[in-house]
Amino acid sequence: METAALAVASTLSLGWWLPQFVRTFRKGTAGISATSWAIYAVNTGIWTVWAYADGRVVLGTVDLCEALGAGLIVARLRAWRPLAVVTGVVGVAISVIAAGLPGLVATVGVVMAGVGRAPQLVRSWRGGTLVGVSTAAWLVSATANVAWIVWASVSGATPLVFGASTAVLMSTAIVLTTRRNQSRAARSLTAT
Numbered sequence: 001m002e003t004a005a006l007a008v009a010s011t012l013s014l015g016w017w018l019p020q021f022v023r024t025f026r027k028g029t030a031g032i033s034a035t036s037w038a039i040y041a042v043n044t045g046i047w048t049v050w051a052y053a054d055g056r057v058v059l060g061t062v063d064l065c066e067a068l069g070a071g072l073i074v075a076r077l078r079a080w081r082p083l084a085v086v087t088g089v090v091g092v093a094i095s096v097i098a099a100g101l102p103g104l105v106a107t108v109g110v111v112m113a114g115v116g117r118a119p120q121l122v123r124s125w126r127g128g129t130l131v132g133v134s135t136a137a138w139l140v141s142a143t144a145n146v147a148w149i150v151w152a153s154v155s156g157a158t159p160l161v162f163g164a165s166t167a168v169l170m171s172t173a174i175v176l177t178t179r180r181n182q183s184r185a186a187r188s189l190t191a192t
Helices: 002-015 018-026 034-053 057-076 080-098 102-115 118-126 135-155 158-191
Strands: none
Touching (some): 018 135, 118 158, 135 158
């Protein structure tokens, strides 16, 4: 079961950001929170460091791919300041690991799993133009994190259980609020 859960979680996580990246070219970037994506890039960068330090090479490689994908979205949004912050925070995480505090890095990763999605949730909740937001990406994120919960529970990676649980709740909330507001916007256009 551990291997199957890791395979599902890894596969979904490797490309969950792709629908959002593609949508930026097809529909534009309106409504996408650069802050959420920058924090997500930082968070997966932190988990990358934690995973490699803990000897979990597969997990580290998946996280590295996710961090790069989130970084591509930030770059597509031309949000250079958040991208610079990403680099700084990951550097701090590497320093903390080097100091022998992997538990602290895992704690920061758990907190950031929720905090990172909050700006997109707020933006989706407020409404406005959300045409650029890919609900498919956030739905895949929620599904991937359910698989991460299963894998982390079986393999003993306790910090990941809490982070992934938060990610499932926040990603699902983003999907629901974005769809609600996209539906309202579509009805408004049809009524006029």
